[in-house]
Amino acid sequence: MTPVDRAPDAADRVTEVLARGELVVHGRLADASNAVLYATATLGDRRVRCVYKPVAGERPLWDFPDGTLARREVAAYEVCRALGWQLVPPTVLRDGPYGEGMCQLWIGPGPHVPDTDPDTDASDTDASNADTSAADGRETRDVRDTDEEPGGPETEGPETDEDGHGVGELLALVDAESPEPGWRAVVRAQVDDGRTALLVHADDERLRRLAALDAVINNADRKGGHLLPLPDGRLYGIDHGVTFHTEDKLRTLLWGWAGEPMPEPVLAALRGLLAELADGRPLLVRLRELLSEGECQALRARTATLLRTGRYPRPGGEWPAIPWPIL
Incomplete structure (x- = not known):
């Protein structure tokens, strides 16, 4: 297999x-x-x-x-x-x-x-x-x-084993003021008994790509439960039904790189995507069968903006930036 x-x-x-x-x-x-x-x-x-x-x-x-x-x-x-x-x-x-x-x-x-x-x-x-x-x-x-x-x-389909890897290798709530090396801070969250804990995610190249994908498709619901890491190192994201809105709806747990430069491999992928979103290209033809014309144009504009800034977006402020529940 x-x-x-x-x-x-x-x-x-x-x-x-x-x-x-x-x-x-x-x-x-x-x-x-x-x-x-x-x-x-x-x-x-x-x-x-x-x-x-x-x-x-x-x-x-x-x-x-x-x-x-x-x-x-x-x-x-x-x-x-x-x-x-x-x-x-x-x-x-x-x-x-x-x-x-x-x-x-x-x-x-x-x-x-x-x-x-x-x-x-x-x-x-x-x-x-x-x-x-x-x-x-x-x-x-x-x-x-x-x-x-x-x-x-x-x-x-993907091979798995019984041990598996869980979301805990990617997301955690820690009782600390700052994340340990290899982790990125997201937000302080209220937990049981009125305590607060620091929500962190791994400083992981797979998550960097996924954060860029979410910014492109305007994902309004990137919860921890939508991350599926496999024992062989692969990572999948699921549940993309609330995406591609024309307004800024980005709501995610992956804010650890907000405002930081995107890696060159991510920018190269975005350049390739923008080329495929040109009129007449098969990708855009297919997307017009699935989305409205306004949503296709907004997708192209978001991709161009990410390339122009070269940075991960920051929370917009007009929409809750963190999904709830977190998982």
């Missing part, structure tokens, strides 16, 4: 399965604000575990148009690929059991689906054991994280 970012065509193979494979839903992830369904997509002898978020299961937001979150997630993947980075799992827009939605490669150990075979459609299982409903009202089961994988054909 080849991880998705170890061979030039690996991501394309995964997106083909995600886009064209038979999509079977096994359950709904508990505690998600929108409908987030655990599924598998199978094409011939290839199978991938995935997350399926149907548009019909999106809750309305006051500041984003209804029914657009799935397309924004796909746009985030397209922009990340154009930057030359593998920070967003392969993501496609497709039809599924509950209508059009975003389908994204599952990262990490698979969840446990109680009392059902992984190859059984959750909508066909006994409804008396289900406690959540899918987008169109059909019953699905809650699923929770475990290391279980679906049986059947070979499952493609």
Whole structure:
């Protein structure tokens, strides 16, 4: 099995399965604000575990148009690929059991689906054991994280081990006035019993790239739980539904480099992206299928501004800069 970012065509193979494979839903992830369904997509002898978020299961937001979150997630993947980075799992827009939605490669150990075979459609299982409903009202089961994988054909995707690495290697709350070497201060946060602690994140090259990506796509919700580090050193960011707004909405935990110069490799990636956002280029053609014209123009303007300043942005002041809850 080849991880998705170890061979030039690996991501394309995964997106083909995600886009064209038979999509079977096994359950709904508990505690998600929108409908987030655990599924598998199978094409011939290839199978991938995935997350399926149907548009019909999106809750309305006051500041984003209804029914657009799935397309924004796909746009985030397209922009990340154009930057030359593998920070967003392969993501496609497709039809599924509950209508059009975003389908994204599952990262990490698979969840446990109680009392059902992984190859059984959750909508066909006994409804008396289900406690959540899918987008169109059909019953699905809650699923929770475990290391279980679906049986059947070979499952493609990132390799993981049981030990895994957690968000704790990237984010921490520390009882100190300043961060230790290798960490960056973000903000003082209130914790239990009225105490305060210093929120810090790792001074990590992967996070530097992710912070730049968030600035480009105007990510309004970079929580700690949206960071998925793997034992082999790879890092993925997920949940990019509230992105690409025309107004400044950047809300993130990765403010440790605010106002500082971006590394040259990051600036080189931004120069390449700006070239691909020119009229007539395939990337812009694709993004116009996913975003409004105003959002595409704002994306191009943000990228140009980052290149002009050469620095990570600072909090704007008109929008809460830190997401809550932090994780």
